[in-house]
Amino acid sequence: MKRVLKWIGIVLAVLLVAVVILHFVGKSRLNNAPEVVTKPVTVTMDETAVARGEYLVNTVSQCRFCHGDQLEGEIFLDGDLGSYVAAPNLTSGQGGIGATYTDADWERALRHGIGRDNRVLMIMPSNFYARYSDADLAGLIAYLKQVPPVDSNWEPRHMGFPGTLIGGLLAYDDLTRINSIDHTAVGGKSVPEGATAEYGAYMVSIAMCGECHGANLAGIVGEDGPPPGPNLTPGGELGDWTEADFINTIRTGETPAGRQLSRDLMPWPAFSQMSDTELQAIWAYLHSLPALPDNS
Ligand code: HEC
Numbered sequence: 001m002k003r004v005l006k007w008i009g010i011v012l013a014v015l016l017v018a019v020v021i022l023h024f025v026g027k028s029r030l031n032n033a034p035e036v037v038t039k040p041v042t043v044t045m046d047e048t049a050v051a052r053g054e055y056l057v058n059t060v061s062q063c064r065f066c067h068g069d070q071l072e073g074e075i076f077l078d079g080d081l082g083s084y085v086a087a088p089n090l091t092s093g094q095g096g097i098g099a100t101y102t103d104a105d106w107e108r109a110l111r112h113g114i115g116r117d118n119r120v121l122m123i124m125p126s127n128f129y130a131r132y133s134d135a136d137l138a139g140l141i142a143y144l145k146q147v148p149p150v151d152s153n154w155e156p157r158h159m160g161f162p163g164t165l166i167g168g169l170l171a172y173d174d175l176t177r178i179n180s181i182d183h184t185a186v187g188g189k190s191v192p193e194g195a196t197a198e199y200g201a202y203m204v205s206i207a208m209c210g211e212c213h214g215a216n217l218a219g220i221v222g223e224d225g226p227p228p229g230p231n232l233t234p235g236g237e238l239g240d241w242t243e244a245d246f247i248n249t250i251r252t253g254e255t256p257a258g259r260q261l262s263r264d265l266m267p268w269p270a271f272s273q274m275s276d277t278e279l280q281a282i283w284a285y286l287h288s289l290p291a292l293p294d295n296s
């Protein structure tokens with residue numbers, strides 16, 4: 001009997017040591033981003049650039065969806081999983097990153113998913129923003145640099161157990177985006193604006209449709225994860241829609257079947273401000289996708 005207890009004790013001790021080691025491995029992985037090639041852009045504060053950035057932030061890329069209505073920041077994890085994660089205050093007010101962030105810092109966070117303190121960002125959808133052209137990204141940064149300052153202090157991110165294990169190891173590639181970005185392919189010229197599938201693919205990426213509708217756009221299921229966005233490929237309901245049906249759905253929030261889309265879960269009120277050309281381009285792209293069955 002004593003021998004058995006002794007062995008159980010040894011096994012438990014070994015497991016405990018393993019968990020402690022994995023905790024530190026996960027923590028270190030989240031706090032120390034690997035070296036990646038970055039592609040800083042030249043930001044000029046001219047009126048056209050700022051106006052373009054304002055449009056991108058408010059209508060297309062939904063920064064306010066997670067960083068708050070005034071970009072003052074928002075809490076994501078507050079003690080759950082022993083961890084604390086806030087989407088930071090992006091303004092130059094007290095507690096905001098705006099006052100001290102350089103153009104290179106902005107580029108690194110947006111297109112590569114790395115924070116200024118070299119931590120690997122979680123939840124922040126940089127995998128979709130990685131598509132940003134240099135000109136659009138420069139406009140986005142120009143706008144962000146001059147938004148009204150808001151005072152709002154958040155603590156720095158703190159990852160504790162079991163968040164370190166989940167975020168740093170088990171769900172690392174779901175929660176962080178660093179490995180799903182081809183860092184060498186980032187940047188470059190803008191896709192010419194027009195009602196083309198190519199421009200639509202660009203818009204779908206920088207509007208992060210895939211964050212809620214799945215990276216392959218065949219939908220998200222699930223209770224605890226992000227809100228379930230339906231299949232947008234021709235394999236879903238959209239297979240029977242016309243271009244006019246699609247544009248009307250985004251403009252009014254009502255589907256051809258008469259279903260009213262939630263304003264809180266699907267940012268259609270913002271997308272409804274897109275131009276006809278942009279919505280036609282998005283439709284052309286969605287329509288060109290293979291008809292995939294709903295993700296399960
Ligand atoms: C789906 C939610 C979500 C959206 C949309 C989003 N963010 Fe974030 N962002 C976050 C979270 C959460 C963090 C903090 C991540 C962490 O600390 O691990 C973050 C971090 C950042 C950082 C890093 C700051 C630092 O501490 O170095 C910047 C910069 C940023 N976001 C800018 C933006 C901009 C600009 C947009 C719009 C183009 C945007 N975010 C859209 C959730 C989001």
Ligand code: HEC
Nearest residue numbers: 207208209212227228229230237255260261262265266267
């Ligand atoms: C923040 C999450 C989120 C983002 C980003 C998002 N969606 Fe949605 N979308 C949803 C959710 C959730 C629903 C279901 C809402 C409901 O039924 O009330 C939805 C529904 C839809 C529908 C209706 C589909 C159907 O079968 O009824 C369309 C079309 C749609 N989204 C298109 C888009 C497009 C195009 C983009 C990018 C430009 C996009 N969505 C970005 C969350 C999102």
